[in-house]
Amino acid sequence: MLPFRIEKIYLDEKAEKDPVSQTILKALPNIPIETIRDKRALIKRFSSKPDPIGIGKKHLFLTHFYGRHLKPCPGTSNHICCGYHVINAITNCPLDCSYCVLQGYLNNPFLTLYTNWQDLLQEIDAFLSTDCQSLLRLGTGELSDSLALESIFPLSQMLIPFFTERHNAILELKTKSANVNSLLHLNHWGKTVVSWSLNPPQIIEEEEKGTAPLKERIEAARRCQEKGYPLGFHFDPIIYHEGWEKGYRETILQLFKQIDPKRVVWISLGGFRYPPKLKAIAEERFPKTKVFLGELFPGKDSKFRYLKEIRVKMYQKMAEWLREVDPDLFIYLCMESKEVWERVFGWNPENNRHLNQMFEKRVRKFLDG
Amino acid sequence: MTNVQWAMVIYQLRIHFRMGEMKGIQKILINQIDLSDETFSVNYLPDLHRLRSSIEQIGMMQPVFLRKKLGGYQIVCGFRRISVMKELEKSEIESRVFEDKEMDEFHLFSLSLQENLTTRGFNVVEEAIALEKLIHYFQIHPDTVIHTFLPLFSLETNEKILNTYLSLAQMEDEVKTYVLKEGVSRSNIRRLSGLTSEDRIAVLSLVSPLKLGENRLREALTFLEEISQRDQCSVREIVRRPEIQGILFQKELTPIQKAERVKKVLKAHRYPRIHQLEEAFEKRKKNLNLPSHLSLHHQPFFEGRGLTVEFQFETMEEYRTILSFLSNLVDREEFREILRSS
Numbered sequence: 201m202l203p204f205r206i207e208k209i210y211l212d213e214k215a216e217k218d219p220v221s222q223t224i225l226k227a228l229p230n231i232p233i234e235t236i237r238d239k240r241a242l243i244k245r246f247s248s249k250p251d252p253i254g255i256g257k258k259h260l261f262l263t264h265f266y267g268r269h270l271k272p273c274p275g276t277s278n279h280i281c282c283g284y285h286v287i288n289a290i291t292n293c294p295l296d297c298s299y300c301v302l303q304g305y306l307n308n309p310f311l312t313l314y315t316n317w318q319d320l321l322q323e324i325d326a327f328l329s330t331d332c333q334s335l336l337r338l339g340t341g342e343l344s345d346s347l348a349l350e351s352i353f354p355l356s357q358m359l360i361p362f363f364t365e366r367h368n369a370i371l372e373l374k375t376k377s378a379n380v381n382s383l384l385h386l387n388h389w390g391k392t393v394v395s396w397s398l399n400p401p402q403i404i405e406e407e408e409k410g411t412a413p414l415k416e417r418i419e420a421a422r423r424c425q426e427k428g429y430p431l432g433f434h435f436d437p438i439i440y441h442e443g444w445e446k447g448y449r450e451t452i453l454q455l456f457k458q459i460d461p462k463r464v465v466w467i468s469l470g471g472f473r474y475p476p477k478l479k480a481i482a483e484e485r486f487p488k489t490k491v492f493l494g495e496l497f498p499g500k501d502s503k504f505r506y507l508k509e510i511r512v513k514m515y516q517k518m519a520e521w522l523r524e525v526d527p528d529l530f531i532y533l534c535m536e537s538k539e540v541w542e543r544v545f546g547w548n549p550e551n552n553r554h555l556n557q558m559f560e561k562r563v564r565k566f567l568d569g
Numbered sequence: 570m571t572n573v574q575w576a577m578v579i580y581q582l583r584i585h586f587r588m589g590e591m592k593g594i595q596k597i598l599i600n601q602i603d604l605s606d607e608t609f610s611v612n613y614l615p616d617l618h619r620l621r622s623s624i625e626q627i628g629m630m631q632p633v634f635l636r637k638k639l640g641g642y643q644i645v646c647g648f649r650r651i652s653v654m655k656e657l658e659k660s661e662i663e664s665r666v667f668e669d670k671e672m673d674e675f676h677l678f679s680l681s682l683q684e685n686l687t688t689r690g691f692n693v694v695e696e697a698i699a700l701e702k703l704i705h706y707f708q709i710h711p712d713t714v715i716h717t718f719l720p721l722f723s724l725e726t727n728e729k730i731l732n733t734y735l736s737l738a739q740m741e742d743e744v745k746t747y748v749l750k751e752g753v754s755r756s757n758i759r760r761l762s763g764l765t766s767e768d769r770i771a772v773l774s775l776v777s778p779l780k781l782g783e784n785r786l787r788e789a790l791t792f793l794e795e796i797s798q799r800d801q802c803s804v805r806e807i808v809r810r811p812e813i814q815g816i817l818f819q820k821e822l823t824p825i826q827k828a829e830r831v832k833k834v835l836k837a838h839r840y841p842r843i844h845q846l847e848e849a850f851e852k853r854k855k856n857l858n859l860p861s862h863l864s865l866h867h868q869p870f871f872e873g874r875g876l877t878v879e880f881q882f883e884t885m886e887e888y889r890t891i892l893s894f895l896s897n898l899v900d901r902e903e904f905r906e907i908l909r910s911s
Contacts, residue, residue, distance in 0.1 A: 250728040487763070493799040495840045497870035507843055508872055539874055 204294040204348075204410055205258055209233045210242060210310065212263035220315035220353075221262045227352040228260070239263060243308055251485060256309030257294055265289070265314035269323045273342060276535045278500040280549050283556030284337050284372075287324070289314050289355050290344040295376055296409040298486035299437055302343065304478040313353050321362060328369050335560045341374025341395075348377045356392075357382050364389040370563055372432060376411035378420035384427050390567055393465055394424045395432030398455065400447030403439050407491055414451060422458045430566060431463050436470030436534055438514050440494045440506055445517060452521045461526035465566045466559070469518050470534035471511040472496070473503045499537075508540065515544040530562045594632045597664040599655055601641045608674065609645050609681045611702065613694040614749060621653045629654070632663040634684070636677060642666065646681040649689075675707045686721060693737070694745045696722045700731060701738035730755070736762030744769050747777060754783050760790040764804055768797075771805035778817060779828040792835040807838070846871055853907040857898070863891055867911045876911050 206228060213235050215221045225233070236242050242261070246252045269288050275281030291312045292302060314320070328336065340346045340355065350356055356373050363371040364387060372393045373383075383394065396417045399407075404414055412420070421431055433455065438448065472491055474482075479492050496504040505511060515533060522529050532555065533541055541548035549555040633647025644651060645667065654662050667677065682699060685691065691699065703709045703718055711731060719726050724734075733755050737748060740761065748758060761769055776789055797804045807813070816822070816830045837844040850867055859865060863880040878895065882888040898904040 248727055490798065493795055495842050497843070497872070499870075499872050505872075507846075507870065509846075510842065537873075 206231055206260050206311075207258045208260070210236045210259060210261045212236050212239065212261070214264050215262045215315045218262075218315040218317075220313075220317055223354070224260070224262060224313065224315075224352050236261075236263075239308075243310075246309055252309040253303050253481070254296070254485060256292060257296060257311055259310050261308070261310035261312045262315050263312060264316045265319070269314070269320045270327050270338070275552070276501040276503060279535045279537055280533070280541060280555055281535060281552050282337075282532065282559060283552055284339060284342075285327075286342040287320070287338055287340045287359075288343055289317070289320055289340055290349060290353065293344045294348050295345050295411050297376075297411065298407045298409070298482050298489040299439075299472060299474065299478075299491045300482075301474060301478060303481045303485065304475060306343070311349070313349070317355075317358065324362075324369075325366075328366055332368050334368060335563050336369045337372060337559060337563070338369055339372035339374055341372065345375050345377060346373035347375040347379040347383075350379045350382050354382060357386065360386045360388050360392045363391040366391070370567075374432070374434065376408060376417065378412040378416040380420045380424055383429070384423060388427075388429055390428065390430055393430045393432045394421070395434060395466075396421055397434045397436060398451055399435070399437075399439065400444075400451045402443075402447055403441070407439070407486075407489060414454065418455055418458050421455075425459060425463050430465040431459065432466050432468075433464060434468045434470070434534075435518060436468050437472035437491075438469060438518065439472050439491055440510055440514060441490065444514070448514075448518060449521050452518075452525065456525045461529055464529060465563060466530045466532065467522060468532055468534045469515050470536075471506050471514060473499075473505045473535065475503055479504075501535075503535075511536075512540055512543045515540065519544055532559075594663050595666055596661045597635060597642060597666065598661050599651065599659065602635065602651060602662075603638070603641050603643055604651065604655070606638075606643045607648075608643065608706075609678050610648050611682075611685075611691065611695045611698040612648050613692060613698060614746060615649045617649055617653055617656075620649055621656065624650070624653050624657065629663060631688070632665045634667065634677075634680065635664045636667040636671075637669045645677045646684045675709070678702065678707060682718075682721065691722065692749055694749050696724070697734040697738040697745075700734045704731075704735065733759050733762070741766060741770060744773055747773055751781075751786075752783075753786065757783065757786050757790060760787070760794065763794065768804035771808040775808045775813065775817070775831070778824060779831060780824040781828055785828060785832070788832065789835060792832075792839045796835070796838050807835075843870065849910070850907070853903060853910070856903045857901070857907070860891065860894055862887065863894065865907070871911070874911065876908060 209225070209228065209231055211221065211225075211233055216235065239261075246255060246259075249255055265288060267288075271286050271288065273281065273284040273286050291306055291308065291314075292310060293300070294311055324338070340359070346356060359371055359373075360383065363369060370391055370393060372395055374395045374397065376397050380394065383392075398414065398417065401414050404411060421433075425431055435448070435451075438444075441447070472494070474492075474496075476498070482489060483492065495507045495510060497507060499505050506514070515536075519531055522531055531545075533544065538548040549558065629650060631647075633650055634645035635642040635647075636645050637643075642664070647662075647664075651662060672680075699722075700714060700718065703714050704711060709718075711728065715726050715728060715731050719730060724730050737745065737758050740748070744761060747753065748761075753761075761772070764772060772790070772793065776786060779785075779789075781789060793804045793807055796802075796807055812834050813831060816827050816834070819827070822830070854865055857865070862882060863878065866877040866879065868875060868877075880891045880895075882891060
């Protein structure tokens, strides 16, 4: 059973005959279906409704993706970014985090599943063939949760075997769910990193509606660890709140009671940040949210971040607690300035390329080890 | 009610109106009109001055609409005119009278809205009262109100707009008056609607004497709301803090000066850490005794490293003096400290 409610399916007539569409429709019987010819008219119909974002999460749209399925992670200007690549096969997310940047980012409010998988795979192959020397990192978890829809849209089950045969790439599935059952029987050959975004239970409860509780996420990670998957963890967004030190420290301790740090390929740290227009949208949808109550100010990329000294303190503490668990953990900062890197770690990547190279080295060592 | 049904209502009103014209206009004694019956009224702070002088000069140009009721008449349309005529001590008024059962209350209310729209229009509070009556008194479905009545007031057809107006209709009279007189925007009305009645009254006591523009009002409301949420205290507790009340009671300050100081206090409460950094920076800067044409700035929000120096000069002598001052700063410990901490 789905942990969320789908009220209606909109089926683009061009996607009607795709095997993927048929699989989804079988997985969701008794849900009304409307065939769509004009996607723009559909979006327009919903944009005047109150909370189109909330409504969109309950409405599936099956269509083809005509643009580039694979894009460099947009990252952010004037900050160090890691050279990640984003696979666009799903946009929007059934989970409903108050701070989610997608609320202000996507024009199409629907939970949109792109069913032209063959085009996607061809594009990934073409992309990987252009750079056989590097070890590229690709993931599905930027414009949606990688695993939340797995029971109806088994994209990861298709991508995991696909990546076992690609020597110069690694797939990351990033989630806040605990939906790993379908992954456990697959041969992955270590070429898929399953990663979780983590926050203390209080933040999960107050700000991450519809996501799995911390305990369940850790338990799911442990099950993936047992099956030999490399693991990743993202403390992102770190939210500054009363009692944050206790909350995050206990989260780290709880995590590594079950997880072997040697099986963790990377850990990211990222303070809560948001583009200017998100606040009004999120506050309207989540009147009780507390995420905007910190001291957040616009930076060089126009995104709001915590005051630098607050971020540095949070990262220093987090890094310290993680190093106490295992000094060899590969920890990086997401969308941060060189200065902050320097103050947290005592060094900084020279540029995005440098950080990308460090990742490559880390992943190769991990895979070889 | 669908749009088609609404079109039917309008059609019926037109027919009635024409029949009414045929029936002719009657003169009705004003003392037979029940002025306290406000079933069809949406008046809020009507400006009677212009109407009075118009009626004095050329008399009433249109008849008022009344409905017969037990022992007299109920006003359907023309509350302001009847009020002025009474003030002018007129004994009777030209009226189009509807029989008791001639038309139901909702049709009469619709007629009243239409008539007023074509003559005087409504202010924002009157629009709110009208929408509130449609929903709560006449029990019209919100979807119908959104799609049929919001366009009458030239408002966008969505639930958020309707809710904003309904919340305004529920607010205290002093708040409604403030909204009307200061032309408060819909986004700020929504902010006010998020407060409790006591908090709204307290906010009014703060913002009313400050004569805030829209942006300043939004800023003040946001600060108050966020401090209240973060510190888990009521907005009125924040407003009553001595450092804020002290500013309001300083008679020598102009409203603009008071507004500036209140903003500073609220900002310091909302962003305590950056306020401390600003204060420490200003203190160190003061110790440098910078000449008047030279200023020193930290990076915006202390995000980047380094300082910015800005200076202005008119003569070579001034230029030389400033350069010499800047050059001497290198050896001063206060300057090194300010650079280290920025």
